[in-house]
Amino acid sequence: NAGVTQTPKFQVLKTGQSMTLQCAQDMNHEYMSWYRQDPGMGLRLIHYSVGAGITDQGEVPNGYNVSRSTTEDFPLRLLSAAPSQTSVYFCASSYQGALGEKLFFGSGTQLSVL
Amino acid sequence: AQSVTQPDIHITVSEGASLELRCNYSYGATPYLFWYVQSPGQGLQLLLKYFSGDTLVQGIKGFEAEFKRSQSSFNLRKPSVHWSDAAEYFCAVGENDMRFGAGTRLTVKP
Numbered sequence: 001n002a003g004v005t006q007t008p009k010f011q012v013l014k015t016g017q018s019m020t021l022q023c024a025q026d027m028n029h030e031y032m033s034w035y036r037q038d039p040g041m042g043l044r045l046i047h048y049s050v051g052a053g054i055t056d057q058g059e060v061p062n063g064y065n066v067s068r069s070t071t072e073d074f075p076l077r078l079l080s081a082a083p084s085q086t087s088v089y090f091c092a093s094s095y096q097g098a099l100g101e102k103l104f105f106g107s108g109t110q111l112s113v114l
Numbered sequence: 115a116q117s118v119t120q121p122d123i124h125i126t127v128s129e130g131a132s133l134e135l136r137c138n139y140s141y142g143a144t145p146y147l148f149w150y151v152q153s154p155g156q157g158l159q160l161l162l163k164y165f166s167g168d169t170l171v172q173g174i175k176g177f178e179a180e181f182k183r184s185q186s187s188f189n190l191r192k193p194s195v196h197w198s199d200a201a202e203y204f205c206a207v208g209e210n211d212m213r214f215g216a217g218t219r220l221t222v223k224p
Contacts, residue, residue, distance in 0.1 A: 031210065040123070042204055043158075043214040050210055058211060059115075090157065102148075103212075105157035 002026050006091050006106035013081040013113045021076040021109050023091030029104070031094045032074035033058070034066065036087040037108075043090065049074055081113045116141040116208045120215035127195050128223045135190040135218050137205030147188040148206040149179055150214075158204065164188065175199070197222045 007022045025032065033048035045058030049068040063085060065077040074093075078085060088110050092103040119138045127133050139145055146165050150158040162173025169181040179190045188205060200222045205215040 033210075033212075035214075040216055042118075042120075042216040043206075045212060045214075048210055056210070059213065092158075102160035102163065103150075103158070107157050 004091055004093050004104050004106040006089075006109050008109060009107065010110050011112070013078075013111065015082060015113060017081050018077070018079050019081065021078075021089055021091075021111070023074045023076065023106060024072050025074075025091075025093040025104070026072065027093065027095070027104065028071060029093035029095050030071065031096060032068065033092050033103070034064070034074070034076045035090045035092065036060065036085075037090060038087050046076065046089075078111075083113045085111065086113045087111060116145070116211070116213050118205050118207050118213055118215035120203075120205055120218050122218045123216070124219045124221065126221040126223060129197050130194050133190075133192045133195045133199070133220070135203050135205075135220070137188045137190065137215060138186050139188060139205070139207040140186065141207050145181075145188075145207050146209055146212075147179075147181060148212075149173065149177070149188075149190050150204045150206060151175075151201045152204065152217075153201045161190070161203075195220075195222055197224065 004025045030051045034046040035043040037043050044060045047066040049055045091106040094103045117140045148163045149161040152158045161177050164171050164181045202217045202219045204217045
């Protein structure tokens with residue numbers, strides 16, 4: 001199994017550009033989430049989804065959009081990139097949220113916004 | 115909203131010495147608590163979790179953690195540290211809206 005796959009692994013954007021970070025999982029997990037990791041701040045939850053068609057905001061949702069049209073995919077969209085969005089982004093999934101199951105993490109996307 | 119505090123940004127221990135990483139949480143109900151480890155350039159790996167029952171939980175790689183409701187703590191321990199334990203450790207609390215602490219970086223001296 002591939003697990004949680006994130007693409008791209010690296011990306012450089014200019015301020016104001018838009019892009020989508022892709023996340024796909026092949027474990028039939030209902031729950032998926034996006035985190036950003038910044039030095040000294042740990043992981044902060046951006047958005048999460050408990051199933052297809054359902055999304056909700058996490059701790060730092062501003063500047064990011066998500067959708068969940070299928071169980072497998074949970075893309076993260078940056079509509080107008082800002083330098084403050086320079087970070088490492090992790091997608092995670094689990095069978096039933098955090099309850100009773102661990103989160104499976106992707107390998108991360110390192111994003112730089114100039 | 116729930117939150118997690120890891121008071122120690124960086125800890126250095128000698129190989130073979132014991133280890134305790136601190137974690138304090140704020141949560142409105144019975145907490146779901148986790149410890150994850152991240153090696154350099156890697157994703158996160160679950161070490162252990164607590165949902166209910168026995169307050170001392172065993173995890174992988176010889177780690178254990180104790181839930182103390184009165185102190186709102188969930189400290190991670192290991193009796194004898196190995197050089198391969200050098201990594202960053204994250205405590206987390208919550209359900210779908212899971213929150214992570216800022217992490218504790220562990221350095222192991224030979």
